[in-house]
Amino acid sequence: MRSTRPGAFAVPSGPERPLATVDVVIFTVMDEQLKLLLVRRPEGDTEPYAGRAALPGGFVDVAQDASLQACAMRKLREKTGFDAPYLEQLGSWGSATRDPRGWCATHVYFALVPTMPGVPLSGSAASEWVDVDSALRKRLAFDHGEILMAAVERLRSKVEYTSLPAFLLPEPFTLPQLQRSYEIVLGRAIDKSAFRKRMLDAQFLAEAGPTAGDAGRLAMGYRILDRERAAVFPRTFRAVEGPSGRG
Amino acid sequence: MRSTRPGAFAVPSGPERPLATVDVVIFTVMDEQLKLLLVRRPEGDTEPYAGRAALPGGFVDVAQDASLQACAMRKLREKTGFDAPYLEQLGSWGSATRDPRGWCATHVYFALVPTMPGVPLSGSAASEWVDVDSALRKRLAFDHGEILMAAVERLRSKVEYTSLPAFLLPEPFTLPQLQRSYEIVLGRAIDKSAFRKRMLDAQFLAEAGPTAGDAGRLAMGYRILDRERAAVFPRTFRAVEGPSGRG
DNA sequence: CAAATAGTGTCTTTAAGACACTATGCC
DNA sequence: GGCATAGTGTCTTAAAGACACTATTTG
Numbered sequence: 001m002r003s004t005r006p007g008a009f010a011v012p013s014g015p016e017r018p019l020a021t022v023d024v025v026i027f028t029v030m031d032e033q034l035k036l037l038l039v040r041r042p043e044g045d046t047e048p049y050a051g052r053a054a055l056p057g058g059f060v061d062v063a064q065d066a067s068l069q070a071c072a073m074r075k076l077r078e079k080t081g082f083d084a085p086y087l088e089q090l091g092s093w094g095s096a097t098r099d100p101r102g103w104c105a106t107h108v109y110f111a112l113v114p115t116m117p118g119v120p121l122s123g124s125a126a127s128e129w130v131d132v133d134s135a136l137r138k139r140l141a142f143d144h145g146e147i148l149m150a151a152v153e154r155l156r157s158k159v160e161y162t163s164l165p166a167f168l169l170p171e172p173f174t175l176p177q178l179q180r181s182y183e184i185v186l187g188r189a190i191d192k193s194a195f196r197k198r199m200l201d202a203q204f205l206a207e208a209g210p211t212a213g214d215a216g217r218l219a220m221g222y223r224i225l226d227r228e229r230a231a232v233f234p235r236t237f238r239a240v241e242g243p244s245g246r247g
Numbered sequence: 248m249r250s251t252r253p254g255a256f257a258v259p260s261g262p263e264r265p266l267a268t269v270d271v272v273i274f275t276v277m278d279e280q281l282k283l284l285l286v287r288r289p290e291g292d293t294e295p296y297a298g299r300a301a302l303p304g305g306f307v308d309v310a311q312d313a314s315l316q317a318c319a320m321r322k323l324r325e326k327t328g329f330d331a332p333y334l335e336q337l338g339s340w341g342s343a344t345r346d347p348r349g350w351c352a353t354h355v356y357f358a359l360v361p362t363m364p365g366v367p368l369s370g371s372a373a374s375e376w377v378d379v380d381s382a383l384r385k386r387l388a389f390d391h392g393e394i395l396m397a398a399v400e401r402l403r404s405k406v407e408y409t410s411l412p413a414f415l416l417p418e419p420f421t422l423p424q425l426q427r428s429y430e431i432v433l434g435r436a437i438d439k440s441a442f443r444k445r446m447l448d449a450q451f452l453a454e455a456g457p458t459a460g461d462a463g464r465l466a467m468g469y470r471i472l473d474r475e476r477a478a479v480f481p482r483t484f485r486a487v488e489g490p491s492g493r494g
Numbered sequence: 495c496a497a498a499t500a501g502t503g504t505c506t507t508t509a510a511g512a513c514a515c516t517a518t519g520c521c
Numbered sequence: 522g523g524c525a526t527a528g529t530g531t532c533t534t535a536a537a538g539a540c541a542c543t544a545t546t547t548g
């Protein structure tokens with residue numbers, strides 16, 4: 001399995017190395033919906049899944065990328081122009097069959113970015129925001145459907161006990177806006193009183209002066225104290241009866 | 248960055264591909280301590296970190312391993328002889344500098360296995376069970392120290408709200424033994440009454456008849472209902488005052 | 495029967511859910 | 522002022538913590 005060059009460490013020779021890619025699942029909240037970024041695979045005979053919708057990503061470039069995280073950041077910047085997202089690793093998927101180009105392992109990250117209304121994507125026209133439910137119904141390239149399911153599951157489950165939805169909003173945001181962000185991701189309504197107690201008790205927000213909401217009374221604006229990590233709550237939310245927050 | 252052979256997909260040529268490895272953090276409870284398996288790096292001029300302690304692992308073998316998970320299973324079987332562990336992916340670490348052999352990405356899994364008293368390791372003599380705290384103090388090969396920290400952190404944090412410690416015990420086990428397993432991993436005592444309520448309410452155990460504990464009254468034995476996934480509890484444990492469960 | 499451990503019951507505490515109430519800004 | 526939304530207060534509920542109590546096995 002290994003070929004040794006004189007004076008070097010023993011390593012697998014070129015063709016015995018799996019291909020390595022990085023894919024990024026980029027979530028945002030837009031038009032009262034949880035959305036994610038999909039790209040179109042390039043056309044051409046030398047491209048697998050040509051023209052199919054896929055997660056943004058590509059080969060690790062050993063000359064350009066210092067690390068997997070740096071590679072994910074590069075792809076995020078290329079697609080969205082964003083430079084300070086919440087970024088965490090989701091996991092890796094690798095097998096002999098998931099890519100027709102050969103044994104391939106992909107390192108998947110998931111990112112949460114705010115979107116200002118009216119600010120378009122900076123990257124190519126081949127990428128677009130798609131709401132999560134229709135993305136899940138699409139036939140995506142490679143095993144990106146399976147990866148997307150895992151990403152959505154991870155997001156929804158972490159939202160139950162962390163401050164992740166705050167990273168989907170432009171700052172400063174109000175508590176009602178933050179609650180709406182939770183409800184959009186979870187697809188259900190949350191009690192206002194319990195929600196506010198929990199957010200304020202968790203000490204992860206800094207006041208940023210009165211801010212206009214969508215209508216009615218002014219609300220206190222907030223910023224995230226530590227953008228590097230999400231706050232973790234001591235207990236999960238539970239479903240409430242009543243009107244659904246989905247849609 | 249890509250080289251095209253006639254009639255094939257465009258892929259990075261051999262030397263431009265990062266190396267791919269899989270490492271496994273294998274935990275067990277033994278002698279009232281949380282332990283993990285460490286191996287010694289082979290000796291020789293062509294081996295990086297020769298003779299240093301490291302996590303068990305190695306290169307993905309594209310001819311032999313159908314997937315990353317299969318590769319992790321193979322390494323686990325080679326080292327411990329175990330074939331039905333709890334196995335989950337921890338994440339991947341990849342950069343230009345973490346391996347002197349070149350740009351390298353490792354896919355890390357963590358496994359929980361029971362150990363019967365007196366049953367030795369099936370693999371090479373170069374592997375041994377080391378208690379977690381001394382392993383964390385060792386200077387390990389590559390970035391395995393950092394990876395180990397992440398694994399221990401993940402284990403301790405998931406133990407707060409899942410049934411993971413059950414996978415560290417040989418079946419059938421009693422509730423007092425299970426509680427001890429929790430206390431060993433967490434390093435603190437848990438109230439017996441609350442513990443029993445929580446375990447029994449979670450519906451992940453099947454009764455398996457009276458079983459002898461270490462002394463005193465017989466206790467009910469239990470088996471894990473679903474060995475594929477851990478149960479998730481609705482709330483985390485909190486520290487109790489009193490004697491520490493560590494050591 | 496004593497020692498040791500298994501298992502139960504009861505009261506308290508914590509944080510969330512339900513829901514009604516007050517407060518403030520814009521038209 | 523009226524409407525819409527922001528924010529608060531109070532009572533209830535779920536699940537865990539404290540801790541004392543009973544039960545069953547072995548020596």
